[in-house]
Amino acid sequence: MAAVMTSVAIAACNEEAVIARCLGALTADARPGELEIAVAANGCTDGTAQIAQTFPFVKVVELATAGKAHALNAADQILTSFPRVYLDADIELSTAQVRRLCEVLSHAGTGSGALVAVPGRVVNVKGRPLLVRAYYAINRHHPAFEQALFGRGVIVLSEAARRRFTDFPHVIADDLFLDSLFGATERARVESVAVSIESPRRTSDLVRRLVRVRRGNAELRRAPDSVSTCAVRPMRATDWMTRVVARRPALIPAGAVYLILTLFAEGVARFGRHLSWGQDLSTRVQASKGSLPASRAEENV
Numbered sequence: 001m002a003a004v005m006t007s008v009a010i011a012a013c014n015e016e017a018v019i020a021r022c023l024g025a026l027t028a029d030a031r032p033g034e035l036e037i038a039v040a041a042n043g044c045t046d047g048t049a050q051i052a053q054t055f056p057f058v059k060v061v062e063l064a065t066a067g068k069a070h071a072l073n074a075a076d077q078i079l080t081s082f083p084r085v086y087l088d089a090d091i092e093l094s095t096a097q098v099r100r101l102c103e104v105l106s107h108a109g110t111g112s113g114a115l116v117a118v119p120g121r122v123v124n125v126k127g128r129p130l131l132v133r134a135y136y137a138i139n140r141h142h143p144a145f146e147q148a149l150f151g152r153g154v155i156v157l158s159e160a161a162r163r164r165f166t167d168f169p170h171v172i173a174d175d176l177f178l179d180s181l182f183g184a185t186e187r188a189r190v191e192s193v194a195v196s197i198e199s200p201r202r203t204s205d206l207v208r209r210l211v212r213v214r215r216g217n218a219e220l221r222r223a224p225d226s227v228s229t230c231a232v233r234p235m236r237a238t239d240w241m242t243r244v245v246a247r248r249p250a251l252i253p254a255g256a257v258y259l260i261l262t263l264f265a266e267g268v269a270r271f272g273r274h275l276s277w278g279q280d281l282s283t284r285v286q287a288s289k290g291s292l293p294a295s296r297a298e299e300n301v
Contacts (some may be wrong), residue, residue, distance in 0.1 A: 011071035108158030172216030209263035
């Protein structure tokens with residue numbers, strides 16, 4: 001059998017509604033020996049692990065305790081090859097798309113070329129409430145995503161990139177943690193590969209997502225130096241206004257919605273310690289045939 005070319009790590013907690021779609025897309029065109037996939041089913045009370053076990057090239061490790069960092073570390077322990085794809089369980093990524101993402105890392109570690117690659121992103125807002133559509137009218141143009149590793153549900157690391165850290169720290173914003181480790185010349189955004197990110201289905205779901213993101217970002221920025229070898233990239237709070245709305249005056253009403261929702265989420269994240277605001281589960285639904293994949297890939301702005 002040919003040597004494994006690419007490893008894929010998937011942390012999955014109660015993902016039976018989406019895991020088959022994820023693994024089906026990933027393995028549909030894979031050649032023998034081309035992929036090894038580790039699904040770390042963490043804290044599952046559904047059939048996630050059983051479904052994952054029915055797919056080729058997949059190793060399943062079952063963990064009693066839920067936690068994404070714990071799951072990613074467990075997946076890393078049983079994977080053997082690079083590049084390594086860290087993939088959210090609700091993202092559809094085909095074998096061909098994996099190949100294109102990995103191609104840009106072919107010179108990684110040789111003194112030239114990128115060390116880490118991410119796809120482009122498309123946010124689906126079809127059928128969403130007006131306030132959700134308005135928020136993403138600004139968000140999808142936000143300059144923070146131009147070179148960001150977060151908000152896509154897919155990050156591909158070369159072997160040299162993976163050596164930048166030992167284990168994933170136990171923080172909410174794992175993608176922001178990875179973003180903090182690499183400079184602009186070390187990352188590549190592959191626009192020929194685009195993943196679909198499902199927006200929240202209700203405004204309250206969007207606020208829950210924003211609160212979780214802000215708590216995760218604040219947690220990482222407070223983390224000790226041992227957690228991250230590089231500083232979290234600074235993001236100017238006014239970039240959405242000066243670089244998005246100012247250049248597109250038609251977005252002024254959407255900008256007002258964006259500001260109100262952002263400030264409200266920031267307030268809840270800082271002072272609503274006893275409120276049950278958290279992760280948005282509204283997009284964790286079984287998609288109908290032909291629909292865009294559901295995703296809760298976090299938006300770190």
